[in-house]
Amino acid sequence: MTEPTPGTVRYDVNEGVATITLNRPDAMNGLDVATKEALLDAVRRAAEDDDVRCLVLTGSGRAFCVGQDLKEHITILESSDAESLFRTVEEHYNPIVTALATMPKPVVAAVNGVAAGAGASLAFACDFRVLAETAGFNLAFTGVALSCDTGSSWTLPRIVGRAKALELLYFPRTLGSAESLELGLATTVVPAEELEGEVATLARRLADGPTVSYGAIRRSVEFSASHDFAESLAFEGSMMTLTGSTEDHRNAVDAFVKKEKPVYRGR
Numbered sequence: 587m588t589e590p591t592p593g594t595v596r597y598d599v600n601e602g603v604a605t606i607t608l609n610r611p612d613a614m615n616g617l618d619v620a621t622k623e624a625l626l627d628a629v630r631r632a633a634e635d636d637d638v639r640c641l642v643l644t645g646s647g648r649a650f651c652v653g654q655d656l657k658e659h660i661t662i663l664e665s666s667d668a669e670s671l672f673r674t675v676e677e678h679y680n681p682i683v684t685a686l687a688t689m690p691k692p693v694v695a696a697v698n699g700v701a702a703g704a705g706a707s708l709a710f711a712c713d714f715r716v717l718a719e720t721a722g723f724n725l726a727f728t729g730v731a732l733s734c735d736t737g738s739s740w741t742l743p744r745i746v747g748r749a750k751a752l753e754l755l756y757f758p759r760t761l762g763s764a765e766s767l768e769l770g771l772a773t774t775v776v777p778a779e780e781l782e783g784e785v786a787t788l789a790r791r792l793a794d795g796p797t798v799s800y801g802a803i804r805r806s807v808e809f810s811a812s813h814d815f816a817e818s819l820a821f822e823g824s825m826m827t828l829t830g831s832t833e834d835h836r837n838a839v840d841a842f843v844k845k846e847k848p849v850y851r852g853r
Contacts, residue, residue, distance in 0.1 A: 595624035596646075597631065602639040602793040602852075603786075604632040611647025616655035617704060622678035629682055633689035639852045640793040641689070642785055643712060644696035645705075653703025653726060675735050679704055683737040687711040688808065690801030692792045696785040698778070700760065702726045707736030710745060713804065715771065716785050717763045718778040723771055724760045744811065745770050796834045797852040802826075 596607040606628045608615035617625070632641045645651050654674075686693060686708065695701075695712035702724040709715050709723070725742070727734045734742075734755055743751040746769050754761070766772040776784045792800065802825035810818040829835055834850045841848035 593624060594618075594621040595628050597628045599635070599638060601790075602637065603642060603789045604635070604638040604640070605642045605644065606632065608645040608651050611645075611649070613655060613657075614647070614649035614700070615645040615651040615705070616657075617651065617653060617678075618655040619674070619678070621655070622674065622682065626678060626682045626685070629685040629689075633685050633691070636852075639691055639797040640789045641691060641693045642696055642789050643686070643693065643708065644785070645698055647699070649699040649705075650695070650697045650701040650721065651705025651708060652700060653705045653707075679707075679736045683708060683711050687737065687741075688805070690805060691797055692800045692804065694785060694789055694792070696781060697721045697772070698781060700724065704736040707734070707738040707741065710741035710771070711737050714773045714788060715766075716774045716776065716781065716788065717766060717772040718781045719763050719775055720778050721766075722760045722762045723766055725754045725758045727758065728756060729758050740811075794850065796829075796832075796838065796850045798832050798834060799829050802829050
């Protein structure tokens with residue numbers, strides 16, 4: 587087990603489960619430059635660590651993440667370096683969400699409070715979104731006359747459909763946990779006091795499972811979203827070859843024959 591790292595982003599690993607916690611509770615985990623840089627480092631660290639078999643992303647305090655830190659945003663906007671604001675998508679948001687969405691291991695968003703703007707987009711890039719009953723989403727971009735970012739133009743329509751995505755992006759409002767569940771934005775909704783336990787159970791199940799298989803399925807689903815049927819079949823074949831050569835596959839087949847429960851090692 588690693589000790590949590592201090593600062594605006596905490597990172598710790600416990601028995602194959604990495605937890606990244608946005609740690610600016612007084613700012614509702616708003617993303618200033620320092621936090622975006624630390625978050626990118628943490629997500630890449632989890633992606634590259636073979637000992638990490640599942641990632642949990644969450645926030646501290648009463649918010650998951652309210653997106654861009656607007657106080658810092660205004661300060662930079664009024665400075666001589668205003669152009670740097672519009673490099674942050676390329677330098678920070680795109681690399682963060684790409685690493686989150688493409689890592690070959692399952693990712694869970696533990697949405698403890700409001701997730702707005704880029705914060706909502708980060709949650710949408712995860713495989714599972716477990717919401718506290720008090721949590722919700724807000725696609726806040728047009729509220730400050732900006733376009734959407736952090737992958738929400740790609741992820742949101744694939745969750746709720748194009749028409750609903752445009753409605754939510756054009757006319758932002760807070761979607762409570764019940765509506766989020768109905769729309770498919772939430773995988774599970776639990777009372778706030780049960781969130782930690784629910785996420786821990788799910789993360790443990792994922793980390794103990796055939797994680798190379800999960801990663802291959804994750805990659806196949808992403809690939810199919812932007813390729814035709816024939817190309818997707820070919821990619822599925824490559825992922826089947828990959829998983830078929832793993833120790834986990836051989837052990838699982840052997841356990842099936844012996845009518846035993848397989849033990850997966852993620853390799």
